Amino acid sequence: MKRAWFYLLLGVVSTIALSCRTEYEAPVPYDFSDKPGSGRFTPAIRNTVNGVYAVSEGADRFGDQVALRWTYTHDGADTVHSLSIFSGVGAGFFSLEINQQADSLAVSGFWRKLVNEDTGLARFTLKAKRNGQLQPYTGQSLEGDTLVLDGYYDTGTGSPQQKMTLTYVRPLNPEPFEVIAHRGGGRTSDLLSASENSLRIIRLASRLGAHGVELDVQYTRDSVPVLYHDNKLNLRLVQKNGLSGTINQYTYQQLKTFVRLINGEEIPTLEQALQTIVENTALDFVWLDSKFDGPMARVQALQQRYNERARQAGRNVRIVIGLPSTEAIAAYQGLANKANTPILCELDTATTRGLGANIWAPRWTLGPQTEEVNAMKAEGRSVFVWTLDETQFIERFIGEGKFNGILSNYSPVVAYYHYTAQ
């Protein structure tokens, strides 16, 4: 009898506990038209808009200053421009496109906070503040004019009603620094509108503040390098499909046919990803995280091909192979020809020196490691720290000014602290 009560209680509690698990939702409430061109936002006006702005209305939700930066994606001869706003509060950002229907310099889009489910719509108009009065900005400034982004935001899918005013304060911090987005742009668990390690998230990465991306590379059974993070196919990353096991149990064609990532995308090949980065984005750095077993030659061949394609296209894109383990180092050392194979070493400084790697990438949980960082930089190496998401630590790491870049799931936070640094 006692035992029966116990099992009954255990069953009821387990059922309640499991059924109470929350499903988080943060749908992006805006469909971008992705129309090419810049409309009235000429290159000169876009350059003028980039900057640090004070927030006078809306500061309670987004903080008292934000950083604005234009970015773009290419599709052949077409270029789509978009404006991002990095708030630094709750990994918040705005992603806005040019409203070409408006008869003024207007942008529309959405905002999100990556740490929770907050999201909503936003629209702004660019104005000039002259003698205390706001008036439409035409691209012509008089001395004493101040740029103002005047607009509205709101939560959910409602038409924006809450006032938000951004007033230009100073230019963005021009110091060179790599904001590197984890898993192609960000984690699936942060409820982004595109899945991690997908072509869509790579195209979004610049809007999230990234200059570069980290990609997780594995081989299929027929030795096609593809992007996938976890050891196995699982419901964290892919839609239910009846398949299980590791990526290298399936051919690329099987994955292409039967597997979709959480937001519906195919698992991309490394080649598709590099092609997208070089041909479609403003990204300038690619960190290939070696999660594969076996020879590195196929990855090396793609790295060299797309480094060359970028060079031919006049793009300054660096594609490097990350070596996170002794197994990856052995695969690198097993290459027949290591010339023109930029690498990044995640192990200690001695190993980095021994490999002749130009980039050292320590874990952030080891702290700032100032002596080691200074020594590596004095030897001509760059130092990128990973995977740092904690806002206060990002602020400190950037404030100390020792690192050349930060790899983060929260590139909007890194972008905010980098661009607003003085």
Add this chain to the structure above:
Amino acid sequence: MLSRQAVAQEDTINRQPAIYFPQAPVPGEWRMSLGAVFTSTPPELTEEIRLALPAIDFNIQKGVSRQFFLTGRVQTQFLQSNLALGARWARPINNRWFVAVGDDFAGWFGTLQIKNVFDSEAYGLQNFPHASLGYRLTRELQISARAEAILDVYYRSAAGALVVETPGWRGNGFAFTFMLEQPFYKQQHVSIGLRAAYSRFNWQFWSLYSTFDRSLFYPQLLFNFIL
């Protein structure tokens, strides 16, 4: 309203060995239990890796008056530990139903020193006001349910020489515990149950440096031998 008759009869109500059941020990009496708590990792934090992290769990209680008693609890995985001290006020409604309210104040500390991986440590303070309802099914079989609020009081972490801290009280989440306490073998009694915590931060996962500002589900299985 509590029954006056029940209060008057309180000293005559049967006491069974228990740690969670909302009935005070006899004034001056010590109660102790030793066991383990297994906490499952939320998929949002550990992704495809699922662990049920075990921690040693030691409870101690001392009766102060007929209805008031002090509590202490240590949970440890050696590299990270939690010490809680609290007080409880408990009284019977009748000879089957019992209630209690209390508050626990906890301090936790964790450190990870792994070459080329971690040079981190953290500690913090948390507070847990709670209320319990107990029901004695039979003379020896008792179940209890506890609801508690989880409040963060202070958090400090360091990575190498860099330190960040978050002082001040802040709501962190809530938890529900369902416990069964009964004889196990000869004179031995056990506490066994589940705790479902929904919180933004759980001290056992400090080293993952979660940045989610949303409540995650931390299921715990508790098993203790009442000493």
